[in-house]
């Protein structure tokens with residue numbers, strides 16, 4: 001109001017400015033601010049504390065669409081369409097090759113467009129027979145079938161195809177904000193673990209300043225590290241020396257990416273704490289406690305038998321990431337006194353060993369065990385959590401007010417900028 005000479009702009013004007021104007025300039029303003037605080041020494045730019053939080057979308061909590069349900073409906077619809085085409089084919093011989101393939105099941109699925117084109121072809125072929133057939137004439141059934149295809153099956157097939165397109169790699173979305181995905185939130189006031197539509201906000205901080213942020217549609221932190229760092233490369237904090245994050249980010253793909261891009265990662269993996277416990281170290285079934293002879297490439301099990309290399313195996317996970325395993329098998333497990341503790345298998349014990357992952361895990365362990373690494377990792381708790389606390393508790397930001405990934409990105413950018421400005425003022429005041 002001061003800038004506008006005490007005029008009171010309409011709320012629509014403010015909103016239009018927030019949605020349309022800010023979209024083009026906010027990123028630049030934010031990056032400019034970060035470049036300035038970097039220059040003035042508020043941050044060093046070498047330590048990057050990465051963590052994520054889920055923020056609820058401005059969408060109705062009960063407007064979910066699930067991928068599995070859509071796939072099920074789509075498959076059921078394909079069968080119905082196939083049956084109708086079979087029945088029509090019995091009445092009028094359909095000469096289209098693709099339809100014949102579909103009827104005989106050699107073509108597994110037909111797209112909505114194909115069904116629409118085929119229906120038009122049937123209408124042309126049937127011609128006069130579809131126009132007002134007599135009461136008991138078999139053409140009445142034919143007319144009904146064509147009508148069902150046109151009014152029910154084709155629109156439904158189009159709807160399911162559109163839904164599948166909206167899902168992308170996600171398993172769900174909300175009808176009110178189609179960019180929002182259903183996720184498990186920490187704030188669960190109903191205490192029933194209900195999934196809510198939201199966005200996964202990933203941010204890097206240093207000295208409790210938000211250095212960079214990205215918004216993701218998938219709820220798992222593991223899969224956000226690589227896209228986040230790729231986008232970070234275009235910001236003023238292009239390449240921090242250390243990336244510090246919790247065990248939720250400790251995967252083979254992430255470790256390899258950090259190594260390739262020359263980041264010093266301080267990221268534990270899920271079993272690290274467990275492996276350090278005395279109970280784990282005494283557990284005879286764990287191969288980490290077995291002897292390994294590199295020359296022979298064999299493990300020696302607690303019963304002093306050789307567990308020898310058998311073959312290589314590649315596994316592709318749910319997201320298409322390929323991991324190579326070496327499969328080892330014990331020479332002979334018969335009459336072994338440790339068998340019940342060692343394996344549940346009826347035959348010999350098998351070991352699935354992933355050498356790349358084990359090596360990256362060992363590297364992560366070494367980095368975290370160094371005094372310098374420990375000190376940095378300890379600071380993690382003082383970095384991200386207070387920022388989330390400030391945004392959610394003090395600034396009361398628990399839910400987005402705009403819809404769509406682009407708009408939500410702007411909204412969070414404004415919030416992050418406000419947080420950083422307040423933090424800077426506080427630091428100046430303390431000095």
Ligand code: SF4
Nearest residue numbers: 301330333336342349
């Ligand atoms: S079950 Fe087989 S692999 Fe396990 S300790 Fe006994 S002999 Fe060794």
